[in-house]
Amino acid sequence: MHLLTCLSLVFTTFLWGGTFVAGRQLAGSVAPEHAAFLRFVIGSAVLLLLLLAKEKRLQLPPPRLWLPLFLLGLTGVFAYNVFFFKGLHYISAGRASLFIASTPLVITLLGAALLLEKLTFAKGCGVITSLMGAVIVISNGHPAELFSGIFGPGEFALIGCVISWSAYSLIGRSVLKSMTPLSSVCYSSIIGTLLLLPPAIHTDLFSRVGSLTPRDWLNLSYLGILGTAVGFSLYYRGIEKIGATRASVFINLVPVFALLLAWVILDESIKPAVLVGGLLVLCGVTIANYRRQ
Structure with a gap:
């Protein structure tokens, strides 16, 4: 197991758990289109500075990579964030996390169908286990309640998030063969910002x-x-090191951190079932990423 890579992915999901709290706080005062654009104006500026600091100069990608980079900006930046902020206008952060937690399963199935990554028994068990844990966490121990509501625009928007991020993760594999994670994220972020x-x-x-x-x-x-x-x-460094399927399993930690941060920042209660679900998520992530030496 790449321990440092796994720890960095855990930290990534902690940061992404906080995005649900921040996005929910913006939902009542900032339009989804404005929030998405301003987020990536700030993000792209920081990425450019990081890229300049690391590589000392900006080098444009070769022409053959512009189409994949455009697709990355279209899926992971433009589409995902329009769906993300629209979804949070209609439904709670916890319910939104349920849909995001299904992303690893979608990536695993798409990866296997497109022959991008081999679907092993351990990966499948890890994805399903962590997804079960995420459902328990989000529902506070009452999974049936998550499906009692009627599907509306918020739910459909979050399905769009899952599809967009799955495409972003899988397309990124081909780009990472020729570009560093930082440069690929930077250029795709700039393209997505222009689209927004x-x-x-x-x-x-x-x-x-x-x-x-x-x-x-x-x-x-x-x-x-x-x-x-x-x-x-x-996240892209994680994909480069351990593959899209194994890296994506960590996304199931996002709702765990989202609810913990909501408890700390928004004073929302957490039931003991959430701790059980969190342990299942951690077990699933470990199973999917364990390799016998």
Whole structure:
């Protein structure tokens, strides 16, 4: 097991757990199109600075990689974030996390179907175990309640998140053969930011940006710096080291951290069942990433 890689992915999911709290706090005051665009303006600026600090100069990718990079920006930045912020306008952060927790299963199945990664018994067991744990965590021990509501625009938006992120993870494999994780994330983030600009302008971005409060900017900064620049870079480094399927299993830790942070920041209660679910998630992540020497 790549211990440092796994620890970095755990830290990534901790940061992404916080994005649900930040996104939910923005939902009542900032339009989804504005929140998505401003998040990636901040994130892209930080990524550029990190890339310059590491490589000392900017080197444009070869022409053959621009299409995959465009697809990364379209799926993981543009589509995912439009769906993410729209979903959080309609449903709670915990319920939203249920859909995100299904992402590893989708990535595993798509990866096997497209022959990108071999689906082993251990990987399958790990994904299913961690998904079960995530469901218990999100539902506070009452999984049936998660499916008692009617599917609405929020639920459909979160399904869009899952599909978008699955595509982003799988497409990234081909890009990482020729580019570093930091450079691929940086350029795809810039492309996604440009794609997010037209809908932001169409919804009167410039006339409303002046009304953002310090709290809004704090949440946007968290989303851009930690949730995007740091989180995306670490996640892609994880894909490079252990593959898309094994790296994606860590996403099941996101709802665990999301509820823990909501408990600390938003004073939401946590039941003992959440601890049991969290242990299942950790067991599933360990099973999926364990390799006999």
